[in-house]
Amino acid sequence: xxxxxxxxxxxxxxxxxxxxxxxxxxxxxxxxxxxxxxxxxxxxxxxxxxxxxxxxxxxxxxxxxxxxxxxxxx
Numbered sequence: 001x002x003x004x005x006x007x008x009x010x011x012x013x014x015x016x017x018x019x020x021x022x023x024x025x026x027x028x029x030x031x032x033x034x035x036x037x038x039x040x041x042x043x044x045x046x047x048x049x050x051x052x053x054x055x056x057x058x059x060x061x062x063x064x065x066x067x068x069x070x071x072x073x074x
Contacts, residue, residue: 006031 020030
């Protein structure tokens with residue numbers, strides 16, 4: 001696989017490393033994945049990916065429900 005060199009702000013790199021570590025990946029893999037998702041035509045299945053992520057979140061509303069109109073109440 002070819003290599004590239006990029007320049008980034010030091011703080012951004014450190015933040016990226018912390019994020020990658022928290023998500024059990026490397027900064028290199030994180031950048032590769034983000035670039036791939038940005039330029040790939042395979043990202044057309046984004047809706048399926050969203051639902052997969054929601055399923056993995058395993059949260060419980062504990063019976064609380066809302067209506068679409070509720071989103072506009074401030």
